Amino acid sequence: MRSTRIPRTAAAGAAMVLALCATPLAAAGPAYADGRQYYVDCSAGDDSAAGTSTTTAWRSLAKVSGTTFGPGDSVLLRSGVTCNGVLAPKGSGTAAAPITVSTYGGSARAFLAGGGARATVYLHNVQGWELRNLDVSDTTTPDSTARTGIYVLLSDYGTGSHYVIDNVNVHDVTGIDSTGPDNEDSGGIVLKAAGSAKPTTFDGITVSNSTVSGTDGYGIATESQWSKRALFPAGENSYVPMTNIRITGNRLSNQGGDGIVVQNGAAPRIDHNVVDGFGLRATAYHSGVWVWNSDKAVMEYNEVSHGASAPPMMAFDADGANSDVTYQYNYSHDNGGGFLAFCTAPGQLSDGVVVRYNASVNDHDASYNGFTFPVIFNGCGVTMTNLSFYGNTVHTSVAKALIGNYGQSVVNYHDNVFVGAPGGSTITDPVSTFKGNVYYNITQVPAGDRGPVYKR
Numbered sequence: 001m002r003s004t005r006i007p008r009t010a011a012a013g014a015a016m017v018l019a020l021c022a023t024p025l026a027a028a029g030p031a032y033a034d035g036r037q038y039y040v041d042c043s044a045g046d047d048s049a050a051g052t053s054t055t056t057a058w059r060s061l062a063k064v065s066g067t068t069f070g071p072g073d074s075v076l077l078r079s080g081v082t083c084n085g086v087l088a089p090k091g092s093g094t095a096a097a098p099i100t101v102s103t104y105g106g107s108a109r110a111f112l113a114g115g116g117a118r119a120t121v122y123l124h125n126v127q128g129w130e131l132r133n134l135d136v137s138d139t140t141t142p143d144s145t146a147r148t149g150i151y152v153l154l155s156d157y158g159t160g161s162h163y164v165i166d167n168v169n170v171h172d173v174t175g176i177d178s179t180g181p182d183n184e185d186s187g188g189i190v191l192k193a194a195g196s197a198k199p200t201t202f203d204g205i206t207v208s209n210s211t212v213s214g215t216d217g218y219g220i221a222t223e224s225q226w227s228k229r230a231l232f233p234a235g236e237n238s239y240v241p242m243t244n245i246r247i248t249g250n251r252l253s254n255q256g257g258d259g260i261v262v263q264n265g266a267a268p269r270i271d272h273n274v275v276d277g278f279g280l281r282a283t284a285y286h287s288g289v290w291v292w293n294s295d296k297a298v299m300e301y302n303e304v305s306h307g308a309s310a311p312p313m314m315a316f317d318a319d320g321a322n323s324d325v326t327y328q329y330n331y332s333h334d335n336g337g338g339f340l341a342f343c344t345a346p347g348q349l350s351d352g353v354v355v356r357y358n359a360s361v362n363d364h365d366a367s368y369n370g371f372t373f374p375v376i377f378n379g380c381g382v383t384m385t386n387l388s389f390y391g392n393t394v395h396t397s398v399a400k401a402l403i404g405n406y407g408q409s410v411v412n413y414h415d416n417v418f419v420g421a422p423g424g425s426t427i428t429d430p431v432s433t434f435k436g437n438v439y440y441n442i443t444q445v446p447a448g449d450r451g452p453v454y455k456r
Helices: 008-021 061-065
Strands: 037-040 074-078 082-084 099-104 110-113 119-124 129-132 134-138 148-155 159-166 169-173 187-194 201-208 211-215 218-224 242-248 251-255 260-263 269-271 274-278 287-292 298-300 303-307 314-318 323-328 331-333 340-343 351-356 359-361 366-368 371-373 376-379 385-390 393-395 401-405 411-414 417-419 426-428 433-435 438-440
Touching: 037 061, 074 110, 099 134, 110 119, 119 134, 134 148, 148 159, 148 169, 169 187, 187 201, 187 211, 201 218, 211 218, 218 242, 218 251, 242 260, 274 287, 287 298, 287 303, 303 314, 314 323, 314 351, 371 401
Parallel strands: 037 074, 074 099, 082 110, 099 129, 110 134, 119 148, 129 159, 134 169, 148 187, 159 201, 169 211, 187 218, 201 242, 211 251, 218 260, 242 269, 251 274, 260 287, 269 298, 274 303, 287 314, 298 323, 303 331, 314 340, 323 351, 331 359, 340 376, 351 385, 359 393, 376 401, 385 411, 393 417, 401 426, 411 433, 417 438
Antiparallel strands: 366 371
């Protein structure tokens, strides 16, 4: 942060959010007594061996992919050894006895190199899997193909339960700017419910303590083709929500598109993540952390920074087809496209957004295609309802446009601290309500607000 003096409440809010964003990495997952252990040494193993001990280890991912595993089984890859190819095993575990893929023989992760495959780790129509302590990449000559580091796909499957991805490093995936349930998904870690014949969804997704870097499209995401409901009447099939989703303690950097997004979530929690650099190789609009077509989502204690400015990439996005979503205790800073967008597209309704107790520091406004995107952007041409913004600190020394409303959505702004740039920043919102806010360096305070006004 620059040395510019800010209100004591703003400094305290930023310090509080920074402290709460920090969280230690969890320990590796438990070992399960039931089931069999299989070992893979891609440097010295033998696919004709039994694979059930370190001295009879298999050699290839193809051998693993050709095997059907059961509850409690483990696939252990030798530490620090590179395995080329695709890991696409068969069989399902349970929440009580999952199938685990992890590393043995040292502290270094096993390295899985997809070499340009559609996905390096591909779990299709299976459940009860845990992926731990892996290093995953999928690098090739750039082309027009969507690729994903870890791809979990359920197609006309029903409900798949218990998916844990913990302490993995997904990086350098050669992809494209492709997102959305009807597209080929490019990204780091993607879990998707697809099909049209049998309602399909996930119950129990945990992505934790992992790093994702150098990917395009998504960083970490869920998607669904089971999306049609009153809030999204143009959706596909029926609406089948995803339940028990937790995305926590992850660090994302150098993202071509989005950081973290949950689609079709029922009370998902996205917390204690760091997104540093997103929208860096994109022509479409993306955000650092957001949800879509979801209910009662909570996004808290996240830090988002260094989003691109062209197109402007917002740190957070109150997007379409959502109900009762909350952004709280987050820290946003130095984003080229600003702090927050209230934005939904035609045919997508949203009702109930609470943005509270967040800190935005030196997020930028951005000029793009002749239009100015302020630090807080309210627009996209569709009215959203029941929007509250309170207890936040928004401080900038770089942005002249702080708040702008280019639609008809009414936001209730109250009890915030707004600090503009030297010379003044603008608040242009004739339809929203402002009450009890504190203003520093704001060129014209919104009508009707009697909160303190300060100028330097």
